[in-house]
Amino acid sequence: MNLPAPIWRRCIAAVYDGLLLVGLWMVALVIDTVVRDLFALDRNWAALRAYLFLVGLCFFGWSWTHGGQTLGMRTWRLRVQRSDGLPLRWLDAALRYALMLLCWGIVLTPALLQLPQLAGRANAATITAGALLAIAAGLLSTALDARRRAPQDRLSRTELVVLPAESRR
Numbered sequence: 001m002n003l004p005a006p007i008w009r010r011c012i013a014a015v016y017d018g019l020l021l022v023g024l025w026m027v028a029l030v031i032d033t034v035v036r037d038l039f040a041l042d043r044n045w046a047a048l049r050a051y052l053f054l055v056g057l058c059f060f061g062w063s064w065t066h067g068g069q070t071l072g073m074r075t076w077r078l079r080v081q082r083s084d085g086l087p088l089r090w091l092d093a094a095l096r097y098a099l100m101l102l103c104w105g106i107v108l109t110p111a112l113l114q115l116p117q118l119a120g121r122a123n124a125a126t127i128t129a130g131a132l133l134a135i136a137a138g139l140l141s142t143a144l145d146a147r148r149r150a151p152q153d154r155l156s157r158t159e160l161v162v163l164p165a166e167s168r169r
Contacts, residue, residue: 002161004148005078007139010160016072018104021056028055056101061093077163083147092156099152106134 032048035041063070065088068079080096082088088096109131113124121127142150147159 002079002163004146005160005162006148007142009076009078009162010148010150013070013072013076013078014104016075017060017070020071021059024055024059025052028052053098053101057094057097060097060100061090064088064093064096065090073160077165078160079163080158080160083157083159088158092158096152096156096158099155103138103150103152106131106138110135 028051032051036043060070063073064080068081068087073079080088082092110128112118113121113128118124138151141154142148145154149159153159
């Protein structure tokens with residue numbers, strides 16, 4: 001049986017994968033811009049958000065359904081699996097990805113509200129306080145969970161485990 005992944009290892013792997021995701025999104029934005037310019041199309045923000053969501057889903061979904069590891073997870077010897085120990089299916093991966101984006105959106109909210117364009121909002125302090133409480137609750141619930149499942153893991157019925165050193169490829 002593999003051990004649950006500690007919070008610090010999860011966070012470091014998430015930073016690796018976050019940087020990869022930002023790079024993929026940048027390439028996707030270049031492609032979007034070229035296609036829009038080529039066909040003289042107006043920007044459709046809803047379509048762009050859906051496109052970027054699908055780009056990320058393809059990256060995480062394929063990685064999680066084909067071995068349970070992204071590059072960051074592979075580097076830190078982590079694997080995502082269903083709570084019953086089986087590999088993720090595409091539906092599991094899509095749910096976990098959507099919930100992961102929501103959780104990271106909450107985590108990044110206090111920093112984003114420091115941007116000059118958003119800092120002056122009347123409710124910025126309230127939103128920041130709410131986000132900080134949600135972050136604290138998520139970290140506490142992860143730390144207290146016997147299998148160290150983060151909110152996206154509990155809701156998607158998945159877990160992150162540490163692989164033995166010899167499992168590293």
